[in-house]
Amino acid sequence: MSFDKPELLARTVMTTCVNCEQCRELMEDAPCQYFPRLFHLADRAKSGGRPVSGQDLAELVDLCNACGQCPCRPVQSDIRKAKDAFVERDGLPLATRFIENVQLVGRLCGTFPSLVDAVMKNPLLGRLARRVVGVHPDRKMPSFPRDRLARWVARRGLDRPTQAEGRKVAYFVGCTARYMFPEVAKATIEVLEKNGVTVYVPDQKCCGMPTYLEGDKPFTLDLVAANLPILQQCVEDGYDIVTACPTCSFMFKSVLARDAQFSPAYRDRIRALAVECGGDTGDIAEVLTAEVSGPSGRTSSVASEFLAPWVINYNLGLHAEADRGDVGYFAGRDAFQRIKVAAHVFELGEYLGILDREGALRLPPMDSPQKLAYFAPCHLREQNMGRPWLRLLEKAPQADLSPVGQPMDCCGLGGIMGFKTDFHAASLAMGRGLVDRIGEAAPDRIVTECLACRMQFTQMQEKPVSHPVELLAQAYRAEDDGRVAGEAGCRAKSGGGS
Numbered sequence: 001m002s003f004d005k006p007e008l009l010a011r012t013v014m015t016t017c018v019n020c021e022q023c024r025e026l027m028e029d030a031p032c033q034y035f036p037r038l039f040h041l042a043d044r045a046k047s048g049g050r051p052v053s054g055q056d057l058a059e060l061v062d063l064c065n066a067c068g069q070c071p072c073r074p075v076q077s078d079i080r081k082a083k084d085a086f087v088e089r090d091g092l093p094l095a096t097r098f099i100e101n102v103q104l105v106g107r108l109c110g111t112f113p114s115l116v117d118a119v120m121k122n123p124l125l126g127r128l129a130r131r132v133v134g135v136h137p138d139r140k141m142p143s144f145p146r147d148r149l150a151r152w153v154a155r156r157g158l159d160r161p162t163q164a165e166g167r168k169v170a171y172f173v174g175c176t177a178r179y180m181f182p183e184v185a186k187a188t189i190e191v192l193e194k195n196g197v198t199v200y201v202p203d204q205k206c207c208g209m210p211t212y213l214e215g216d217k218p219f220t221l222d223l224v225a226a227n228l229p230i231l232q233q234c235v236e237d238g239y240d241i242v243t244a245c246p247t248c249s250f251m252f253k254s255v256l257a258r259d260a261q262f263s264p265a266y267r268d269r270i271r272a273l274a275v276e277c278g279g280d281t282g283d284i285a286e287v288l289t290a291e292v293s294g295p296s297g298r299t300s301s302v303a304s305e306f307l308a309p310w311v312i313n314y315n316l317g318l319h320a321e322a323d324r325g326d327v328g329y330f331a332g333r334d335a336f337q338r339i340k341v342a343a344h345v346f347e348l349g350e351y352l353g354i355l356d357r358e359g360a361l362r363l364p365p366m367d368s369p370q371k372l373a374y375f376a377p378c379h380l381r382e383q384n385m386g387r388p389w390l391r392l393l394e395k396a397p398q399a400d401l402s403p404v405g406q407p408m409d410c411c412g413l414g415g416i417m418g419f420k421t422d423f424h425a426a427s428l429a430m431g432r433g434l435v436d437r438i439g440e441a442a443p444d445r446i447v448t449e450c451l452a453c454r455m456q457f458t459q460m461q462e463k464p465v466s467h468p469v470e471l472l473a474q475a476y477r478a479e480d481d482g483r484v485a486g487e488a489g490c491r492a493k494s495g496g497g498s
Helices: 005-020 022-026 034-046 054-061 073-090 094-099 102-111 113-121 123-132 149-155 175-179 182-194 209-214 217-236 246-255 264-276 281-293 309-315 335-343 348-357 388-395 424-441 451-460 468-496
Strands: 168-171 198-200 240-243 345-347 372-374 401-403 445-447
Touching (some): 005 022, 005 034, 073 217, 240 246, 281 309, 388 401, 388 468
């Protein structure tokens, strides 16, 4: 059968996975749509059934939602290359081009929030509007806020860098918090400031994950080209980059910098250091660590990927595959820039955990007696840092918190995929096991860092859902209210006795 480039790329991924077959069992318990379909197609062809067609391959790569849970990074990258090739040749539907631009959707809907809410809540108009923009008519939509976050940030002067001493953070908000859940962004700023951290909200665009997922490579590269220089400058100015969105941190830490440590430029730097350090890999690692961690001196969970001894040996030509090179999705971007940014991007829970270990975080008593069920989303689990929010909230006084879900559970939304008409049912099926386990835990409230998971949980069940930083901010406020009330009572008592 004659295939063009997109089909050949997809066929190559299929052949790799069929020859390995590890994921036939490994991903068996995962709510993954891609691997079951891949092995079904392969088994059908092997048994003499209908051969795998180009349409089969196009539909196959479209099932991958880039959750990051499958173990082979090259396979993850190759699926995206195949998807990109299909989109480059065949294009994207207009509806997909609209909803993948989350920033544009947020701005448009945020300009007329009352009108949008009125339309979406109307049974007839809402279903019609969803169909027009390619969203499944049964998909629940969040309400858009009346007061834009950008105005709130500007009123507080947070859109301008400061010369403050001590810890300072450049906050990458993310589109979902910026346009749909600004209360999460405000709570993030509040909690950081409560712990003595100066916050700056730099100019920023979408992290690029929605367009990356949809195979819109030119748009994705444009977004990264806009964000990278700004974030690098923040790092050079001594800011740590913090985001409360695990998808944004996954994009910057794990996807953006993938394979950057194998670039010719990074290899040349290591080889130059080998000469300067007399070939001592320990000294090379020490110099590289200082270069990557400066000027703040702190690095995120992925920094070890660029500084490990095997990476140094690899780039010195001592590894069997030393000529592999930088073959990541963003190989065309400056490798040092990608490494510098990735090493200084922290998911909020990760950053607060560092503060806690250094004795610089004060956790207030949790004022609510609610039973909380915590779910760690897919993209958080792929950042080599465990579950920092679970550890933090478990340490908070009076917290009643339990983890829920199995190791490979997924809510099923898949970014914007769950909004699409043709993926809505699959999205709900993917999340059903997790939602059932949440129901069995019988919590009063669900807690998760991922706002996409929040929307999916709201779609599938009735329990309220919160970002953990919202609970922490509420606890700080309750503590302050109690202190103020106590001080007022003392003053009143003192005044009455005079």
